[in-house]
Amino acid sequence: MIKKYYLLSPGPTPVPADVLSAAAEPIIHHRTSEFSEIFMEVTEGLKYVFSTKQDVFVLTASGTGAMETAVISTLCAGDKVITINGGKFGERWGQICQAYGVEVKEIILEWGEPYSKEQLVDELKANPDVKAVFAALSETSSGTVYDIQGYGEVLAQSEAILVVDGISGLGATPCPMDEWKVDVLVAGSQKSFMIPPGLAYISFSPKAWDFVEKSTLPKYYFNAKKYKKSLGKQTTPYTPAVSLIIQQKKALELIKSLGLEKLFEHHRILGDATRAAVKAIGLELLSKSPGNILTAVKVPAGIDGLKLVKTMQGKYMAYIAGGQDPYKGKMFRIAHLGYMGGFDIIIALSALEMTLSELGYEFEGGSSLKAAEDILKENWE
Numbered sequence: 185m186i187k188k189y190y191l192l193s194p195g196p197t198p199v200p201a202d203v204l205s206a207a208a209e210p211i212i213h214h215r216t217s218e219f220s221e222i223f224m225e226v227t228e229g230l231k232y233v234f235s236t237k238q239d240v241f242v243l244t245a246s247g248t249g250a251m252e253t254a255v256i257s258t259l260c261a262g263d264k265v266i267t268i269n270g271g272k273f274g275e276r277w278g279q280i281c282q283a284y285g286v287e288v289k290e291i292i293l294e295w296g297e298p299y300s301k302e303q304l305v306d307e308l309k310a311n312p313d314v315k316a317v318f319a320a321l322s323e324t325s326s327g328t329v330y331d332i333q334g335y336g337e338v339l340a341q342s343e344a345i346l347v348v349d350g351i352s353g354l355g356a357t358p359c360p361m362d363e364w365k366v367d368v369l370v371a372g373s374q375k376s377f378m379i380p381p382g383l384a385y386i387s388f389s390p391k392a393w394d395f396v397e398k399s400t401l402p403k404y405y406f407n408a409k410k411y412k413k414s415l416g417k418q419t420t421p422y423t424p425a426v427s428l429i430i431q432q433k434k435a436l437e438l439i440k441s442l443g444l445e446k447l448f449e450h451h452r453i454l455g456d457a458t459r460a461a462v463k464a465i466g467l468e469l470l471s472k473s474p475g476n477i478l479t480a481v482k483v484p485a486g487i488d489g490l491k492l493v494k495t496m497q498g499k500y501m502a503y504i505a506g507g508q509d510p511y512k513g514k515m516f517r518i519a520h521l522g523y524m525g526g527f528d529i530i531i532a533l534s535a536l537e538m539t540l541s542e543l544g545y546e547f548e549g550g551s552s553l554k555a556a557e558d559i560l561k562e563n564w565e
Contacts, residue, residue: 247370
């Protein structure tokens with residue numbers, strides 16, 4: 185039997201065919217008016233997705249590069265910050281800060297647990313000298329979304345800034361930067377932006393720019409001031425990933441033609457269908473605040489979680505993601521992010537049912553598919 189590859193992970197995500205083909209166009213020089221025209225169109229499109237009037241800077245890096253830029257461009261050694269750690273990427277904020285001599289007050293949450301704005305208020309009262317709060321819009325390791333709107337309301341009443349990892353969530357779930365008073369927002373190209381990995385995006389509020397002007401942490405490649413100066417010349421400070429930027433132009437055309445509200449609704453439908461499906465076969469969600477980016481599911485008792493993921497990937501070519509760190513082998517993650525449609529969910533669930541049956545888990549075959557199909561049919565346009 186011919187085996188077909190199905191990418192169902194929370195990053196990289198599938199790329200539309202016309203976006204893929206854009207990378208096959210002849211390469212152009214990045215210090216030309218031709219490139220500048222494409223580049224500026226991309227930066228304007230990114231402002232649309234970020235929902236901001238501020239500049240959005242394009243880095244040739246993974247999303248972690250934008251996270252590091254956020255830290256070293258705004259802080260000084262010895263500054264005190266709060267990091268909300270509900271998984272691998274909340275943890276990463278703290279690790280980057282510590283690498284640069286920033287004092288970290290880490291809020292460690294059980295994976296999948298929410299963190300309220302009221303809890304943040306109490307934490308800031310106990311730590312009035314905090315300069316920044318680092319949070320995630322969507323914690324990719326647990327499938328959890330956090331109350332960024334609430335955090336923005338809290339930090340707006342403070343001298344501290346709110347720095348948000350929007351890498352998996354931006355474009356799939358609401359996070360209007362200006363309206364929600366987010367001071368620094370970062371994203372990555374391989375999620376809802378529908379292109380391959382390799383670009384990262386970052387934007388700063390006016391409040392955050394005051395921090396940038398005072399920052400004394402060491403920096404070179406990831407220096408926000410350099411990117412701002414170069415953007416004024418319609419270019420980048422260093423050689424950019426030209427083909428990826430051309431692909432992003434094409435993908436942003438698709439995103440803008442659909443509109444953010446329709447994209448959010450699209451992800452909501454896929455998320456609802458996936459959650460209903462796994463519950464229909466007796467599986468339990470990991471997160472108490474699940475998002476529409478991916479669904480994290482606990483492995484049922486008696487089932488080898490590592491073998492489940494390995495079987496789906498190796499035998500059925502359905503590339504979901506496994507659990508990380510303390511949840512390795514204990515949960516799996518099905519993405520419904522970016523350029524995915526309803527039938528991608530059906531494929532994922534079919535492979536999941538076949539795998540679970542093979543591993544000895546008892547359930548009514550086809551019940552997850554029916555649950556998903558009911559929601560998809562109800563919302564199909």
